[in-house]
Amino acid sequence: MIAIVNYGLGNIHAIANIYKRLNIPARIASSAEDLTQAQKIVLPGVGAFDWAMTRLDQSGMRECLDDLVLCKGRPVLGICVGMQMMAKRSDEGRLEGLGWIDADVRRFDEDSFAHKTRLPHMGWNDVVPRKDGGLFRGLESGARFYFLHSYYFAPSQEGDVLAITDYNGSYASCVRSGNIFGVQFHPEKSHQWGIQLLNNFAEL
Amino acid sequence: MLRPRIIPCLLVKNGGLVKTVRFGSPKYVGDPINAVRIFNEKEVDELIVLDIDATAQNRAPNYSLIRNLAAECRMPLCYGGGVKTVEQIQSIVSLGVEKVAISSAAIHDPKLVSDAAERVGSQSIVVVMDVKKSGVDGRYELRSHNGSRATGLGPAEFASEIERLGAGEVVINAIDRDGVMKGYDLDLVAQVRDAISLPLTVLGGAGSLKDVAGLIRAFGIIGAAAGSLFVFKGVYRAVLIRYTSSEEKDALIAAALEAA
Numbered sequence: 001m002i003a004i005v006n007y008g009l010g011n012i013h014a015i016a017n018i019y020k021r022l023n024i025p026a027r028i029a030s031s032a033e034d035l036t037q038a039q040k041i042v043l044p045g046v047g048a049f050d051w052a053m054t055r056l057d058q059s060g061m062r063e064c065l066d067d068l069v070l071c072k073g074r075p076v077l078g079i080c081v082g083m084q085m086m087a088k089r090s091d092e093g094r095l096e097g098l099g100w101i102d103a104d105v106r107r108f109d110e111d112s113f114a115h116k117t118r119l120p121h122m123g124w125n126d127v128v129p130r131k132d133g134g135l136f137r138g139l140e141s142g143a144r145f146y147f148l149h150s151y152y153f154a155p156s157q158e159g160d161v162l163a164i165t166d167y168n169g170s171y172a173s174c175v176r177s178g179n180i181f182g183v184q185f186h187p188e189k190s191h192q193w194g195i196q197l198l199n200n201f202a203e204l
Numbered sequence: 205m206l207r208p209r210i211i212p213c214l215l216v217k218n219g220g221l222v223k224t225v226r227f228g229s230p231k232y233v234g235d236p237i238n239a240v241r242i243f244n245e246k247e248v249d250e251l252i253v254l255d256i257d258a259t260a261q262n263r264a265p266n267y268s269l270i271r272n273l274a275a276e277c278r279m280p281l282c283y284g285g286g287v288k289t290v291e292q293i294q295s296i297v298s299l300g301v302e303k304v305a306i307s308s309a310a311i312h313d314p315k316l317v318s319d320a321a322e323r324v325g326s327q328s329i330v331v332v333m334d335v336k337k338s339g340v341d342g343r344y345e346l347r348s349h350n351g352s353r354a355t356g357l358g359p360a361e362f363a364s365e366i367e368r369l370g371a372g373e374v375v376i377n378a379i380d381r382d383g384v385m386k387g388y389d390l391d392l393v394a395q396v397r398d399a400i401s402l403p404l405t406v407l408g409g410a411g412s413l414k415d416v417a418g419l420i421r422a423f424g425i426i427g428a429a430a431g432s433l434f435v436f437k438g439v440y441r442a443v444l445i446r447y448t449s450s451e452e453k454d455a456l457i458a459a460a461l462e463a464a
Contacts, residue, residue, distance in 0.1 A: 014277065017276075046324075048324055123206050123250075125206045150326060186280065189280045195278075
């Protein structure tokens with residue numbers, strides 16, 4: 001069973017609807033008790049970093065998530081700010097992140113852009129996986145996903161980068177550290193490609 | 205490569221979908237959830253849904269409608285209509301909406317833009333500017349309350365101000381072009397585009413995919429939104445929810461960017 005963490009942010013129901021259509025058992029988890037049966041975890045998110053961290057702290061699920069992810073090794077997929085929370089810190093906020101991956105979240109540097117590039121990075125862009133199979137099975141070429149962000153995930157280990165995207169320079173649009181996966185884009189809002197990725201996560 | 209976005213815009217009135225002409229003469233075109241299901245199948249880039257009587261009737265957003273829309277949408281959703289407070293914006297984002305549009309409230313209470321951006325992040329704050337040509341000199345002017353009130357504000361100056369306050373996207377809604385289907389107002393777009401570094405989406409006037417291609421050719425990566433184009437077919441405006449096929453869209457964008 002896949003638990004979709006409901007801490008009051010992100011598109012919980014759109015993710016639940018996709019798993020329902022795929023006939024994959026998933027449930028919305030709103031308390032630590034709901035999480036105990038989870039074999040896999042989806043941590044969604046839309047919003048600012050500090051707001052998301054505050055909501056997760058208030059949800060009463062943070063300790064349980066730490067235990068499931070760090071001690072029990074359950075696969076987890078963070079989406080957008082749900083991914084960014086897995087880092088140690090973010091340029092966007094003052095609060096500490098979950099620290100599950102050795103990474104910072106940085107603001108795109110407008111001064112470093114070679115030509116005028118608008119922020120936020122908003123719309124459909126290509127995601128190029130560095131390895132075949134796994135989360136990107138069937139998405140090896142031509143996959144595009146919806147992005148909506150001004151901050152990006154910068155892992156300190158180059159080996160944690162699972163896919164890259166170009167927005168006036170390449171950055172990590174998907175990372176993996178062991179059982180911990182994060183995607184900057186929104187698979188729940190990315191039509192066939194997003195459905196495929198969520199299906200792949202379920203089958204890992 | 206980031207792509208230009210081609211975005212259907214749906215208007216909600218009394219719980220049903222309508223399409224207007226120059227912000228008047230609403231014609232019923234169907235049920236919102238049903239339309240979302242059709243647009244899911246057609247894999248649209250994004251969807252904008254505007255509740256056009258909420259502010260004019262001084263009514264709060266219809267959260268149950270928003271919840272149903274957000275759960276049904278398999279594409280990103282921008283909701284607007286009746287949004288006046290940071291708390292309302294937080295509630296709407298919490299329901300699973302990626303972007304919240306504010307219009308009248310951003311004009312009368314610009315601090316709402318900065319307060320909301322701080323809470324939910326700039327990427328989720330969209331300001332819709334309803335713009336009309338006014339006066340003998342034909343200057344562009346922002347209107348509020350679904351086009352009914354003059355504000356004296358110029359669109360380029362206002363767009364620049366709300367960028368400074370932390371908005372994440374600007375939508376230009378050209379009142380004079382609404383429902384007319386004779387092309388976008390490219391002069392208006394150029395004025396606003398040059399004033400900001402935010403993503404920009406344009407609504408009002410698209411009558412064919414040629415108009416969409418023309419907008420992309422002129423401005424590159426931009427949001428091309430349309431109402432009538434995606435809900436009507438033919439000169440008699442028969443209701444038909446439609447969109448481009450993926451192949452047609454890719455070809456249109458490639459050709460337009462090539463010529464840009």
